[in-house]
Amino acid sequence: MKDLGLTRMVKVEVVVRADDADVVRELLRAAGVSGWTSLTGVSGFGHHGNHEGRLLFNERSGLVMVIAVLPEQHGEPVVAGLRQLFGDRPGVMFISDTWVSRPEYFDAGPELR
Amino acid sequence: MKDLGLTRMVKVEVVVRADDADVVRELLRAAGVSGWTSLTGVSGFGHHGNHEGRLLFNERSGLVMVIAVLPEQHGEPVVAGLRQLFGDRPGVMFISDTWVSRPEYFDAGPELR
Amino acid sequence: MKDLGLTRMVKVEVVVRADDADVVRELLRAAGVSGWTSLTGVSGFGHHGNHEGRLLFNERSGLVMVIAVLPEQHGEPVVAGLRQLFGDRPGVMFISDTWVSRPEYFDAGPELR
Numbered sequence: 379m380k381d382l383g384l385t386r387m388v389k390v391e392v393v394v395r396a397d398d399a400d401v402v403r404e405l406l407r408a409a410g411v412s413g414w415t416s417l418t419g420v421s422g423f424g425h426h427g428n429h430e431g432r433l434l435f436n437e438r439s440g441l442v443m444v445i446a447v448l449p450e451q452h453g454e455p456v457v458a459g460l461r462q463l464f465g466d467r468p469g470v471m472f473i474s475d476t477w478v479s480r481p482e483y484f485d486a487g488p489e490l491r
Numbered sequence: 492m493k494d495l496g497l498t499r500m501v502k503v504e505v506v507v508r509a510d511d512a513d514v515v516r517e518l519l520r521a522a523g524v525s526g527w528t529s530l531t532g533v534s535g536f537g538h539h540g541n542h543e544g545r546l547l548f549n550e551r552s553g554l555v556m557v558i559a560v561l562p563e564q565h566g567e568p569v570v571a572g573l574r575q576l577f578g579d580r581p582g583v584m585f586i587s588d589t590w591v592s593r594p595e596y597f598d599a600g601p602e603l604r
Numbered sequence: 605m606k607d608l609g610l611t612r613m614v615k616v617e618v619v620v621r622a623d624d625a626d627v628v629r630e631l632l633r634a635a636g637v638s639g640w641t642s643l644t645g646v647s648g649f650g651h652h653g654n655h656e657g658r659l660l661f662n663e664r665s666g667l668v669m670v671i672a673v674l675p676e677q678h679g680e681p682v683v684a685g686l687r688q689l690f691g692d693r694p695g696v697m698f699i700s701d702t703w704v705s706r707p708e709y710f711d712a713g714p715e716l717r
Contacts, residue, residue: 379699379701381680382679382680382683382699383683384683384699387698389698389700403649411650412650413648413649413650413696414648414649414650415619415646415647415648415667415669415696416646416647416648416649417643417645417646417669418645418646418647419644419645447696447698474700475700475701476698476699476700477698477699477700478696478697478698478699479683479686479687479690479697479699480690483650483696
């Protein structure tokens with residue numbers, strides 16, 4: 379990817395109830411994330427927590443996927459914040475490597491945090 | 492990602508006709524996958540199989556993307572099952588690395604398989 | 605992933621205004637990409653370019669995500685073309701590794717370029 383002049387970033391995909399999407403976006407903004415993409419038309423089933431014996435989502439529609447791409451140094455507060463959020467709200471997050479062309483677009487800078 | 496306390500998993504993204512989404516979800520469940528996310532509002536074009544000379548999808552709407560995240564040991568039956576499914580149904584799958592915060596949510600456990 | 609009989613490819617996810625989706629798809633086709641998946645129901649916010657002081661997207665809906673999976677050798681023209689496209693149109697792209705089962709489906713072949 380470096381051959382393509384790209385910069386490695388962290389991609390965070392979060393699936394939550396539509397009602398909770400604003401909380402997720404607030405958390406991202408507070409952690410210095412400068413943008414996101416939201417997908418509607420999302421439904422989910424599972425995932426089971428064996429130690430809990432309940433479903434997070436039961437083929438429920440009305441979910442939203444929020445996708446944020448951020449510099450690795452913002453990963454820790456975002457992951458920690460989402461983990462805490464999922465303590466009392468149903469949701470899952472998937473964290474992946476991704477590469478972008480214009481890394482400065484994905485860092486709000488300290489004055490916006 | 493390990494620094495963030497995350498666990499590596501396999502992400503499977505499947506694009507199929509809406510009519511075939513239940514077959515995909517049944518296959519996932521049978522392979523021990525404990526949850527999935529479905530996206531509607533999906534259309535697709537291609538992909539060409541040169542040896543077949545036909546399109547899999549012809550700018551067709553009414554497709555669904557099913558996203559499942561699973562422990563690596565469930566990867567083999569899921570990929571084998573999907574490969575067989577695509578023998579007589581149009582569809583594509585993309586397999587990626589991803590990391591999650593609560594790995595136990597993504598493993599249904601043997602009693603549910 | 606190689607254990608699963610899969611082949612590594614490049615996944616390109618592009619978020620643009622719905623009006624610009626055809627330009628993206630034309631660019632992909634010209635670069636030898638044989639198929640794509642489009643998601644509607646997409647909205648976006650940000651990303652900030654600090655040197656520009658403006659938002660790319662302002663919680664705007666009516667966006668589209670175009671997902672293309674291509675052999676690594678097609679990556680360079682696609683990334684270069686999209687970078688140029690984003691010079692005068694709002695948009696972001698995320699480039700990731702992914703693996704597929706039938707690599708020949710993702711290469712249109714020279715006769716189609």
